[in-house]
Amino acid sequence: MWFERLQNIDRRVIYTILLIVLIAPMIKPIGIPLSVNSTTRQVYNLIESLDPEKDIVMMGMDYSVAGQADVHPQAVAIAKHLANRNIKNIMVSFVADGPMLAEKVIGLLGDRVTYGQNIVNVGYLAGGESAIKKFIEAPGSTFINDHRGKPLASMPIMAGLKDINDITLILDFQTGSPGYQDFLRQLPAGGPLYAAGIVTVSVPNVMPYLNSGQLAGLLQGLRGGAEYEVLIEEPGEGAARMDAQSLGHVVIVTFIIVGNLAYFGSKRKGKAHGGGDKV
């Protein structure tokens, strides 16, 4: 009887427990210690090695609003690091939501950046991989005005950008297509280094590209963002949400274990009574 019940827990009970476990740490963070993944550290070391005088970084704001819980903390942490080091940051979007999310990131940087001098949001270009190809062929002339409608030609940050090789590092934050595959297909050999910030579910797909060295670094979902906040010593929303995600994982694993124990319990009981598998 109990085994049957434990195998068929009402989904509303699961939803309620998960909801409580997710909300509680957001109201009162636990602060579970977090170790830093080597792929996150690679990105950090890359940015640390840049020269503020000559290096330009392109931040690809290619994530949708739906996936921002996973990717936005990564973009914010990276933008803060670039701003702290006074590295020129050109934000480009090949996803329609991107420019508005870029504005949100710029808004969080406050006085650390001067718009037009060390940061700019050039806006969105439709076309997926074709748009990426166009930007790579002519990064300095693809956009005439920025997202705010101001002419880019008058901005000091754009003065040094003529060719794709003028960009030292591309950091692309993405939730799907266009994404890493489109960039890797179009970037010229010997061109800028490419690193990505992705949603957690995409991590298994990206691994072959990381192992082959095509990706210079990888931020893996919300955890990647939280780890980066630890590295730059500025805990933000990533670290706060990580407690909730961590406990959420434990709840899911617990339910899986309970379901399996009940399954084997009922199987043994069924055999003892001469019955079969009733699941």
Next chain:
Amino acid sequence: MKRSVPLLIVFVIGTFLLASYFFDFTLPGTSITLKQGASTVNNWGVIITAFAVGLASINLLRIHGAKIINQRSGWINSAILILTMFVFIIVGIYSRSNPDNEAAARLFSNLFNYAYSPFSATMYSMIAFYVASASYRAFRMRSLEATLLLSAAVLVMLGNAPIAEQVWAQFPVIGKWLLTVINTTGQRGIAIGVAIGGFATSLRILLGFDRGHLGQGD
């Protein structure tokens, strides 16, 4: 004719773009090179995609407009959809055409941050609840394959949860090994298979054997 012309366009453009990856020479009778020509064709692609967004909006208006006029079931949802679309289009175009108008920019930003953003994130977040419920019901050790799948899923999940790392420091190590060794091997095989399949399909489309993209009709 209805099929021959699109097939010819696909063949000519496809071959032209493909050739530009391998060769570069001045096109006969012109002053432009093959790569420059391919770049121009690529720009057309970008422009066509931008037009496709407009076309999709018109299509949306046509389908949902008919639903509202005929007062079919759920017409109120269609009305909200059309209204929202127009509010975003009008505010967006106005704020974009008047970059110095801060009130318009703020209104568009507020619509995005306080309406679109929370709604969209809510829809996505709900997946977590379905995943929890589905994992509990589906992950049963019924066979060796199911046991392997379940064990890998649990170990990777625990490897990604800092709380599990506090319980046993080896969880991230095992999770990472599964991702970088076992998973990568499989993913690489899938990627190679997809690439070969993609190449074969592209070739079939280019040569006109595969005509699914032309839709129904003669």
